[in-house]
Amino acid sequence: MATQYEISGTTAKGITRSVERGVSEGMLAPGAALPPVRRLAEELGVSPGTVATAYKELRRRGIVVTLGRGGTVVAEAPSVASRRPPKVPEGLRDLAGGHPDPALLPALAPPSRLSPGVRPHRSAPRLPRLEDAVRDWMGADGVPVEHVTFAHGTLDFVARVLSAELRPGDAVAMEDPGYHHLLDLVAALGLRAVPVAVDDKGMRPEELRSALRAGVRAVVLSPRAQNPYGGALSAARRDALAEALREAPEVLVLENDHASDVSDAPLRSLSGAGVARWAHVRTVSKFLGTDLRWAAAACDPVTLARHDGRLLLTSGWVSHLLQETVHGLLTDSGTSALVARARVQYALRRTALAEALAGHGVPAHGASGMNLWVPVRDESAVVNGLRSRGWWVAAGARFRLASEPGVRISTAALQPAEAPRLASDFAAVLGESEATYGG
Known part of the structure; x- marks a missing residue:
């Protein structure tokens, strides 16, 4: 077993709850191997059928997957522990969240003409x-x-x-x-x-x-x-x-x-x-x-x-x-005008970074929307390298099933004037980590 977490339980439901608790509390990480059915049955003093029933329920709920001879492991995105992004470290420019620019959102005010009461x-x-x-x-x-x-x-x-x-x-x-x-x-x-x-x-x-x-x-x-x-x-x-x-x-x-x-x-x-x-x-x-x-x-x-x-x-x-x-x-006509402005600004910001990266020989994908996807060889090296330069971007692992590695950069709040420095830092990080494309 590739973890110190000890699975407990004397019934299939108890074993299921124990594994689920270990996953939700982070003690059983994605990819962690569960014991083979017979071994866990011996350790818990239950029948192999009881453990097999628990593992079947865990598979049905998307908490574990079976890899044939690779055994049963915690899913990469277990249903009790969604692929939530890590907390943004203090002092970093957040380009990982994917949120719109607050300056381009309308002020929200609840309607006043609806009063409490029973309606159909x-x-x-x-x-x-x-x-x-x-x-x-x-x-x-x-x-x-x-x-x-x-x-x-x-x-x-x-x-x-x-x-x-x-x-x-x-x-x-x-x-x-x-x-x-x-x-x-x-x-x-x-x-x-x-x-x-x-x-x-x-x-x-x-x-x-x-x-x-x-x-x-x-x-x-x-x-x-x-x-x-x-x-x-x-x-x-x-x-x-x-x-x-x-x-x-x-x-x-x-x-x-x-x-x-x-x-x-x-x-x-x-x-x-x-x-x-x-x-x-x-x-x-x-x-x-x-x-x-x-x-x-x-x-x-x-x-x-x-x-x-x-x-x-x-x-x-x-x-x-x-x-x-x-x-x-x-x-509202005023809101429509603000949304039209936001559409133009988001396109400018995304395009500015894509062009700046291209100037350093770094290809990126982003034909529309608020993000760029940049293929890299080592996601962790790039994320950590940019972190040391004050940028926080999203590792691509939580977006991928079988595709090649990459990082996502959210450009919604990135001003065009900031793009050259980010692109320069990105190219430097690639050079330092030797994460060049195809090399």
Whole structure:
């Protein structure tokens, strides 16, 4: 056993709880090996079947994985210990968080015209005027808007839909590298992530076809501002992906347009490209405020019914106070002007760093959005090297399934004047660590 943590328990549930506690408290780290079934059974004085049942439950819940002859190990992203970024050390310039620039967000003020009282939330969960605003918002980008619904953020929507559509053990095609919270969510639901490589134009069609042949039941992707790689679907790429998906009409496509209004790339959505099962979901946290835990989704009618059925049985509805706040901001001309300014600024900041890095011979990916993905040979060496120079960037490990190493630099708050110094420091760190590309 590769750790000093001692697993305890005399029942399958007790053993499961013990392993879960060790993982959640950090005493069983990702990749840590669990004892073989028979050895742990002897140590605990229980039958091998009891340990095998515990390990099966841990696998189902995404806490451990079995590697054949490699035995059973703690998952790289166990569902009880999400791949949360480390705390930013004091005094460093934070370029790891991926948050919008507070200076480019509107002031939030809750609506005053709604008073406490009983309203028919379950029978009328969505404010009609916000539904109309959402239809105008998404419809302007070519998304079919006959069926729309709301959720408590994108992750909330995706979790509810996947749990209604799939069963533990089912496979989901995921972008690689991809958004770490979505990767963790899939594991937490007991689903199996199948990596699909991305490039500057989004998911690669040939990789998606391979995933479809492998039997995935859902596909999760971003049409633009892909996090962390920055890809944006071209019209040709969208059509190629749609062609592959039309051959698998039972597969559900979840499209996460998380940056929407502050992405400088046009939307090329799969929702209107003849895909049978689909949902296009948008949040407003990147351009209206991170505390606005609200998302809107347009879906095919089956997906909408399954989502709303689960919503009715759980939280029931999204706060009408929150809906009023979002509606006020979405329809405010001053806020629209600020969002337009933010879109321009984020593109300038991202481009400034990409060009500065290129000037030092350092290639980076970031066709849209608020991040750059920089391939490196040794993530830890680069992160620590930049830390010594006052920069804090994100190691790529928590974004990756099978893709090559890299680091993510969030450029949302990086002023163009800062880009030359960061690029110079980055090139110096690469030289010091000998993490040159291909060498």
